[in-house]
Amino acid sequence: MSTQQLAKASQIIAPYITSWSAEQDLPYRLMERPGLGIGYADESFGDRDAKGVLWQRAAVRHGVGKPEFGKVHPLRQRRAMRQLLCQVCAGPADRNDDGVLWLLRDYRSDWPGWPNGMGCNEPPVCMPCVAISLRLCPALRRGAVAIRARKFDVAGVRGALYRAGAAQEASLAYDDPDVRWLVASALIRKLHCCTFVPLAELTEGR
Template identity: 30%
Template sequence: MSVNQSAAGTAFCYPYVIGWTGEAETHRLVWVPAAGGMRLSYADPHRGDYTQGVLRLRQKQTRAGRPDFTTVNTRRQWRCMAKGLCQVCARSAVDADTGRIWWLLSSDYSGAGDGYTNAPPTCRACIPEAIAQCSHLRRHAAVFTVGGCVPLGVRGDVFLPYLPPVVPCSVNRVMRFDDEDLPHCIARELLMRLVDVQPVDLVEANAG
């Protein structure tokens, strides 16, 4: 969780996972040879650009500028998902007594089918704050504990393969890791399939 000071000296805490206006980076994208064809790359490749076979959006980790509650920072979102960390405070969201993961989702989450989400876990202690900071969750919050989670795919932007210059053809597309267009994608968020999802009463969760 990031702490900023207002002009009056009051401390405000912002969720770890959200994006900041000063974190944007601009990089030229190119096509490079890969097994079975071509894949998207940065013109100045760095180690760690690709994770699970997909190119990730590059962003700074400075939390500079203004917090933008409409976006998440790709690296921080990915870290929380992969390590079971709370999206608000970045501490473990795993319940010490049960080993289950606390997860705050919208009440329209059904868990049917793959039951995937792009929202990282939220530890029990941060659930009230997360609800207070999000207008949608204030109306539609639902709390669950989860037995486990498995990476399912990504949400990202897909580009027309092989065309110079690199041209986007779809934005915020949900893609599984076996999607044939994955090499043509720049990923913004990791998606997780939730396993053994059990609802928890909000009053009970907040009491903790």
């Protein structure tokens, strides 16, 4: 590992988008708004994004308590996806002429041409954090690929879709009329013009 990589590994306790134990979900009461979907009873301006979608409330106390691996903080995920920040260190994601760098579970068997056209809720990564992620993330150790995408439009949101008093996980486009019944917890970008990058090329000397 390089000196830069060692320094970064010593600083990162948990990925930037990981929730911490002190970041409990904030209390809320959902209510139906006739003709408009759902909203919080005490809703404020910051509860919705620029497209009017309601977002999950969560305390922001990054680094306080213990990291809750596997639980993603909705506001940091949204920030990382919107600004194309590395999901591990929150620095700028790596970008070159072939596009922005993503590190994903390997699902190439899902369809020909994967991941072109895939809705992705995992933020991109920077080059130095690839080796760290491959070494420490259990999911990626089961099979990972690196890709660069030249197109990555914001496409929608994932969250809890409320119907008849019950909620189920759903991913919806921003122009889906049902999105007014959803409490979002993740921003989705749709990946296009993707090329695979050999992992060895990204981790050599790191």
